[in-house]
Amino acid sequence: MTDPLTRWLEIWTSGPREPRDRDLRARFAVEPGELLVVGDVSGIQDYVLAPVPGAGGAARRLRARSLRVALLAAAAERAVEARFGGANRILSGGGHFLLGVASHEDAAERLDAVQREADELSLARFGGRLTLSLASVQATSASLP
16 A cells, blocks of 8 residues: 555656546646745744633634634635636645636735735734734746656
8 A cells, every 4th residue: 555645646746647637637737837825824833822711612712713723824826826817726735725816017016915914914823823824936847846
């Protein structure tokens, strides 16, 4: 039995072997010149696992805080999609995401606007305990490394 990571790497190195693999490769394909945007929510463990002295319902609190983290990352994805007129979701989960978006002359300004909104939200709703970092790079080939 091959572990999932090895299987995933085999898909990328040996080409499609079955229809499901072709679909997977198509999903992760990027157009040369497309902008890859990565987002990362920092401070997740400290935020989710922060104790509340004397309070019960620890399991509910963990679920609620985990949901807030997931919603923050999802909202950031949607904000990037809205600023760039759509996106190809390549990876999403665990407070991280990778999107392929159309490149624009003002891409840096668009991404900066999303970053400013995220910073304001982080301070207002989470007291700065959760932060979102955004970065981008121009794709130079039709596949991810």
